Amino acid sequence: xxxxxxxxxxxxxxxxxxxxxxxxxxxxxxxxxxxxxxxxxxxxxxxxxxxxxxxxxxxxxxxxxxxxxxxxxxxxxxxxxxxxxxxxxxxxxxxxxxxxxxxxxxxxxxxxxxxxxxxxxxxxxxxxxxxxxxxxxxxxxxxxxxxxxxxxxxxxxxxxxxxxxxxxxxxxxxxxxxxxxxxxxxxxxxxxxxxxxxxxxxxxxxxxxxxxxxxxxxxxxxxxxxxxxxxxxxxxxxxxxxxxxxxxxxxxxxxxxxxxxxxxxxxxxxxxxxxxxxxxxxxxxxxxxxxxxxxxxxxxxxxxx
DNA sequence: AAGACGAAAGTGGTTGA
DNA sequence: TCAACAACTTTCGTCTT
Numbered sequence: 001x002x003x004x005x006x007x008x009x010x011x012x013x014x015x016x017x018x019x020x021x022x023x024x025x026x027x028x029x030x031x032x033x034x035x036x037x038x039x040x041x042x043x044x045x046x047x048x049x050x051x052x053x054x055x056x057x058x059x060x061x062x063x064x065x066x067x068x069x070x071x072x073x074x075x076x077x078x079x080x081x082x083x084x085x086x087x088x089x090x091x092x093x094x095x096x097x098x099x100x101x102x103x104x105x106x107x108x109x110x111x112x113x114x115x116x117x118x119x120x121x122x123x124x125x126x127x128x129x130x131x132x133x134x135x136x137x138x139x140x141x142x143x144x145x146x147x148x149x150x151x152x153x154x155x156x157x158x159x160x161x162x163x164x165x166x167x168x169x170x171x172x173x174x175x176x177x178x179x180x181x182x183x184x185x186x187x188x189x190x191x192x193x194x195x196x197x198x199x200x201x202x203x204x205x206x207x208x209x210x211x212x213x214x215x216x217x218x219x220x221x222x223x224x225x226x227x228x229x230x231x232x233x234x235x236x237x238x239x240x241x242x243x244x245x246x247x248x249x250x251x252x253x254x255x256x257x258x259x260x261x262x263x264x265x266x267x268x269x270x271x272x273x274x275x276x277x278x279x280x281x282x283x284x285x286x287x288x289x290x291x292x293x294x295x296x297x298x299x300x301x302x303x304x305x
Numbered sequence: 306a307a308g309a310c311g312a313a314a315g316t317g318g319t320t321g322a
Numbered sequence: 323t324c325a326a327c328a329a330c331t332t333t334c335g336t337c338t339t
Binding site for chain 3: 284
């Protein structure tokens with residue numbers, strides 16, 4: 001039987017998300033993967049004896065991009081048949097082995113190192129496995145296209161992670177990635193853009209709503225305020241206040257306003273720090289929100305009480 | 306005294322010629 | 323390739339609670 005968990009054991013958050021496609025339950029607050037690889041284990045065939053089993057089973061070990069050779073590696077043999085060969089044939093095998101070694105080591109050695117780094121950063125940021133896998137895939141493609149040349153391995157790793165986060169709608173800010181990887185924020189942004197452009201990865205502009213739960217829990221705001229913030233965001237979107245603006249700034253401002261309305265006041269400074277923007281940006285967005293959405297009265301009333 | 310507000314100058318990235 | 327431009331940041335002074 002499946003046991004349904006309602007709260008995140010790590011942070012107590014209640015924003016658990018079931019992603020059926022990826023087979024995961026993720027806490028949207030802290031990113032903890034509560035349940036993963038929830039694969040449907042049922043078979044579409046049945047086997048009644050070993051003969052049928054041999055015919056119908058058709059899978060080997062799982063393939064993964066987080067292993068440098070995807071867990072599929074083969075080598076040109078070093079033992080066995082090769083020593084039964086004579087002269088020319090034997091030399092041919094030695095040559096093959098040498099070339100395989102030469103070709104593979106350059107890329108693979110890089111991948112080995114990079115994937116280790118990738119794992120480290122991913123676990124530091126508590127990213128779900130699916131994101132790690134995705135970023136490993138992106139990085140592997142980048143290496144194969146020779147996009148890492150001239151760039152530091154770490155920055156490409158960070159860029160790949162950032163891209164994967166965005167794709168899976170568990171956005172992390174550039175600042176967070178910068179802190180986790182020790183790479184300059186600008187550098188990550190640069191490689192991120194470069195890699196996604198070269199690989200033709202299309203990524204939607206990140207949605208401010210995706211940031212809300214995480215910021216809200218970091219600020220210890222209750223669920224009511226949180227949904228209020230989302231509500232405000234939706235209105236903002238209708239009034240076209242969101243286009244062209246930094247998503248974190250908008251998310252931060254809506255949270256700030258929502259907190260005011262619900263009498264859970266946080267200072268602009270606090271919100272700004274969590275969201276990784278400045279007070280000024282929050283103020284600007286905040287001003288726009290008040291103006292366009294006529295929230296002014298609501299706040300005044302609450303303050304009077 | 307701390308927080309909120311606003312103005313002005315600076316920064317990095319995008320865009321259009 | 324370069325300049326104009328929008329968004330955002332930094333800094334600093336003033337006002338409010």
